[in-house]
Amino acid sequence: MNTLSLWRGTAAPTAHAPLSGDVTCDVLIIGGGITGVTLADLLAERKAPNPPTVVLLEADEIGCGTTGNSTGNLYETVSSGMREIAAKWGAEVARHVANERRTAVNFVEERCRLLPDVGFRRCDLVEWADRANNEALQKEFEALAAAGCAVERASSVPAPLPPAEGEVIVLRNQAQFQPQAYVVAMARRAAEAGARIHEHSRVLEIDTKARRVKTDSGSVTAREIVMATHSPKGVHLVHTEMPVHREYALAFDWEPGAPPGPGTFWWKANEHLSIRTLQAGDRHYLVCAGQEHKVGIHNATAGLIALENLARKFFGDRPVTHRWSAQNYRGADALPYIGRNHSDCFIATGFSTDGLTWGTVAARLIAAELLGHKSAFADLVRPGRLSPLKGGKNILGENALVVTQLVKDYLTQRQNEKLSELKAGDSAIVDAEGETVAAWRSPAGELYAVSPVCTHVGCRVHWNSVETSWDCPCHGSRFRPDGTVIEGPALAPLKRKHAPALGDGS
Template identity: 90%
Template structure:
């Protein structure tokens, strides 16, 4: 299945050179999404006698990770509701969160004035529910009001959106943009200001003590390392605290003046649906994102089909032009983790599905600290905090799930298929010559066989039929059929296996 997102499919390409050789710098940024690119831009624009020398390494191309697979919505609240922050942390922290995120959206708007064709627009965020979830909408209106947000209470929703069965929350003056176009343009601005940006430069090894990162063709030694990789690479304590989910999205062409018009629309019913429009290249699209699914233990195809059926129910049977998904990591106590962690490197993670705004917050906080101006808000979101009252239950549940999955897979997850019986497009965990392998036969007949053991902490990977990837249910590492790392905390690829291909007469490389 083609899973190129609408944003990536309608944005300009990039062409930064791969890292070659050994270099030194003041700040190494690992990750070319909105967090890393914004940080590179903030540091590179410094007009001082000795501005920091910045190197940014991106494993693929700028923005092609979570940023380019998001929904492009910007808002001061949270997708799970500001009421969650209010309940766990109190009214004052909820106000601080809304203020910090509002400031980040304003910052993005200011940057967009300097960048070409990034599709920024101000609009309302509208949230409503079915009858069973009306109480959550009421509590969210109360929490937003207490935090000083410009929220109104409505009663109706324009067709063909799902009808309202109670209060309608209208949060004024939020925003949207084209996230891929934004980071591509912002990276160009950072590079012009002096940042060294390298694509297709995956970090294979990080020596935190020596402040050195190694790629296939070179290395970077830095005074400071920032892991702007959505979840930090390697083994970190925060991995034990964060549930990992994927959210699927689709787009199809839509009437230029058709409802619902500009806005971010969240239907928070038994079946969640996020809706917005986009105009790009003279064409108009409607974007729908569905419910979250636990990485590695859900049926990806079923999740995508459920979203398409829900979209057809309300918007008609239209040809889908784009399908994609994105991964998110949720902080145990509803706040992200931003700042130095136990490795003495900077991390930025735990954004849930609010990463475009949180990523901008993170870049601004980290830039301030690197430049000697640490923000008071940074103490609230610092890694290493642990509040048993606020996040202890979620941490215990997440670690219990990891242990359960690890034990269950090692005891039960083998299938009866043989390698020789795998048809084109099929995948399976199979026994081959006394060894368990994760096998996939591509549409052209080529067989890929790799170790099913995730290189992060040893859990067993599961097949994702939508993304054509092996996904780890423990901490969200994902791998291509040939074992190459796609995303997540894993640094090393899945080991290729040498297995006779009885059907094709060949073998997978060792």
């Protein structure tokens, strides 16, 4: 299945050369999403005194990770609700969060004035629910108002959106843009200002003590390392605190000017939907994102089908033009982790589904600290914090899940079929010649066999039938059928197995 997102499918291509040779710099940024690209731009634009030298390494192409697979929405609240932050941290911290995120949205707007064709627009964010969730929505209104947000009540939403069965809350002056076009243009701007941007430069080794990383075509030695990789590479304490989920999205053609019109629409019923429109050239689209699913455990095909059925229920039986998904990591105490961690490198993670705004916040915080101006908000989101009262339940739950998956997968009986019996498009974890392998046969008939053991901490991977990937349920590492790392904390690929030696008779 083609899973190219609407954003990547309608944005200009990128063209940054891979890293070649051994280089040195002041700041190495790993990751070319909104966090890394914004940070590169902020550092590169500093002209005097002593501007830092900057290198950015992207494993694939700029924006190809979560940024280019997001919903393109920017807002000062958070998707899980400002009431959660207020309940865990108090009203004052909720006000700080709203203000920091509001400032980040304003920053994006200012940058967009300098960039071509990034589709920025101001709009409202509208939330409504069914009867079962109306009480939570009322508490959310109170939390937003207490946090200083411009929130109002309404009584209805425009058709054909799912009808409101109670009050509707409207958060004024939020925003949307084309996230892929934005990071592509920002990377070009950073490169023109002197930053070295390298695509197709996957980091294979990180030596945090020597401040050196290696790719397959070179190395970088830096004074500071920033892991802007959504989840930090390697083994880090924050991995034990963050549940990992995937969220599926789709787009289909929409009539110009047809309702619901500009806006971010969140239907917070038992079946969640996030809805917005986009104009790309002379075509108009409606975008729908659905519920979250635990990585490596859910049935990806069933999740996508459920989203398509729900979208068709309200918006008609239209041909789907794009299908895609994105991964998110949720902080245990409702806040992200931004700043130096135990390795003395900078990390930025735990953004939940609010990464476009949090990523901008992170870049600004890290840039300020690198330039000697640490902000007070940075202490609130520092990675080293651990508050059992605020996040202990989630931390215990996530680690219990990891242990459960380890035990379950190593004790569960493998499938009995033989590699030679796998049909085109089929996948299985099978015993072959006394060895357990994760196998998939491509539609063209080629067999791919790899080790089923995730190279991060040793959990067993599970097949994702929508994205033809092996996904780890423990900390979210994902691998292509040939074992190559797609995303997540894993650095090393799954070990490739030679099919003929395993008894494949094809």
